[in-house]
Amino acid sequence: MIQRKHLPSIHVPHHKNTANSETVTMPIPDEVSISMSQSIGAPCSPLVAVGDYVKVGQRIGDTEAFVSAPVFSSVSGTVKAIEQVRGSMGGFETHIVIETDKKQDVSEEVRIPDIDSFEDFVKAARDSGMVGLGGASFPTHIKLNPKNLDECEYLVVNAAECEPFLTTDDREMIENGQDVLDGMRLIMNFLNLKKGFIGIEKNKPAAAANMRRLIEQNEIDDIEIVMLPSSYPKGAERVLVYEVTGKVMDAGVLPAQLGVILDNVSTVGVLAEFFKTGMPIIRRRITVDGDAVAKPQNVYVPIGARISDIIKFCGGYRKDPKKIVLGGPMMGRATKGDDSPITKNTSGVLCFGAEEAEVKEETACLNCQRCHTACPFGLMPSIFADAYEAKDVEKLNRFKIMQCMECGSCSYTCPARRPLALTNKLGKMMVKEASS
Ligand code: SF4
Ligand code: SF4
Incomplete structure (x- = not known):
């Protein structure tokens, strides 16, 4: 029996304004800019040249580095440029700019993977291009192939989504709950894990109810839903592992070293989709919100779509955006202007007007603790x-x-x-x- 305790946390306004917003798909923009640096590991090298015609799902970037994940085209069209762009971390990264033809021709490379062994499973996970969609962007196939596989016993699915505004994981459980369970089953079977947990914050009752219904319908007895307090930062890796499994995780320790495979809920769901269709990650669901956006909603966007095109689809700006954040307001990154494209790990685009974006002046420490x-x-x-x-x-x-x-x-x-x-x-x- 796992003894569960809670770590200190804070109450932040949830602002889950888009929790009931069913995901809509934006039209293919005229141009996408696909970064070769979309995982926490080594950047990919372009596999295409300017002038090449590319198709949806075609591998356009890869590397032999161990910690990495390939990059695929989200559109069909012609490579217009391969250029150096300043990324959100400040350094330069290579982008492949594609002028789209809106035909969305699918690449011949896209096919359902043949899986006969654990090695096939890990290779297929790499071929999916998946990285952690919660923001960490750690390549998924590496997480699924830990050195101490024999010692791993639990799969913990992170569905806390404790950042204000973001509702993409919430919608994944409501709209694609069966994929989440199928993805968990795949991982648990291939890694021979004895138990799965889905950690969900209590402010997602519809998602929790849907997952419970599906678990019952599928007669699953080795996956448990763990309801967590709706407070920040319940979705942080070390907090979640402790609160779900009771295992204490120090900084620098990987969950697998404690016998835990930890994945974000959308990562698990999208991975299952890949095993059913063979289509690698070429789009993702993002939450578009903030007081400067005319129509906040959840949107499926092609990887590489620029913020400006996404906002246009969401009705444009209601007011001048003084601050644009990629991800959540607590741990996301502010970006300059709206020209930046979204990557695999962009869970949200939040645009705030002057009042919300105001940074109040710092004063002396009050020693309040x-x-x-x-x-x-x-x-x-x-x-x-x-x-x-x-x-x-x-x-x-x-x-x-x-x-x-x-x-x-x-x-x-x-x-x-x-x-x-x-x-x-x-x-x-x-x-x-x-x-x-
Ligand atoms: S930022 Fe660091 S010091 Fe501050 S609350 Fe989080 S873990 Fe603690
Ligand atoms: S002790 Fe100082 S730094 Fe800490 S919360 Fe109080 S005022 Fe801020």
């Missing part, structure tokens, strides 16, 4: 901030800054509006540099 009590791991962000200012690496280490997962709970609760998550990130970089 709210940042400390908000931290799921009981860390002391105010001390990190001071130690970072003083360039005191020994103190940063002594207070365990490397345990910080940069969830932002401390910054959110700080009445002095100190940018604690940012100083934590910079402090971690300082520690890494000092030890290299």
Whole structure:
């Protein structure tokens, strides 16, 4: 019997405005810009040249690096350019720009994989191009092939979706619940896992009810739904693993080292679709929201579609967007302008007007300790901030800054509006540099 306890968390307004928005498909835009850097691993090299005609599902980027995932064309059309573009992380990345012909000709490469062994299964997972769709973008086939496979016993599916505004995972369970179960069954069978869990926040009653109904209908007795409090950050990897399985996961430890295979719920559902159709990941569901968007909704967008085309499909801007965030407001990344394309791990596009985007002025620390009590791991962000200012690496280490997962709970609760998550990130970089 698993003893379940909850870690400290914070209450943030949920803003799940699009929870009832059935996913709609945007039309193919005139042009897409597909990044070769769509996983946490090595970037891919282009497999096509300017002027080539490409089809939907055709492999257009790959690499032999171990941690990587191939990239596929989401459209049919002609390669217009292969260019260097500044990515959301600040560095340059290669993009393949395709002028679409709107015919959506499907590539001959697209076929249902033949699976006779575990090795076939892992190869097929790589051929799907899947990476974690929750935002981590870790290549899925690597997660499904841990070194200590014999010690792995649980599959934990992350359906917490604790970031405000985002409802893509919620909709996956409502619209594609059978795919989620089929994906779990595939993983559990090939990895010989004894039990599966789906961790869902309580603010998704319709999704939980649908998954329960499907589990009953399929007469499944080795998959359990675990309802989690609706608070932030229940979907963080280390928090979820602890709250679902009772296993304590330190920073730098992989879930598989604790016997747990952890995957995002949309990743599992889309992976199952690939095994049924042979179509690799060429589109994804994103939540489009924020007070600057005319029509917030969930949208299937082709990978590489630019934000400007997506917003146009959503009725355009209601007001001048002062801040555009890719992902959720807590851990997502602000992007400059709306020219950026979406990648496999973009779960949302949030556009905020001046009022919502306003950054209030920082004041002196009040020594209130709210940042400390908000931290799921009981860390002391105010001390990190001071130690970072003083360039005191020994103190940063002594207070365990490397345990910080940069969830932002401390910054959110700080009445002095100190940018604690940012100083934590910079402090971690300082520690890494000092030890290299
Ligand atoms: S950002 Fe780091 S220090 Fe702040 S609450 Fe999250 S884990 Fe704790
Ligand atoms: S929450 Fe802000 S004001 Fe309070 S102790 Fe932490 S850093 Fe200081």
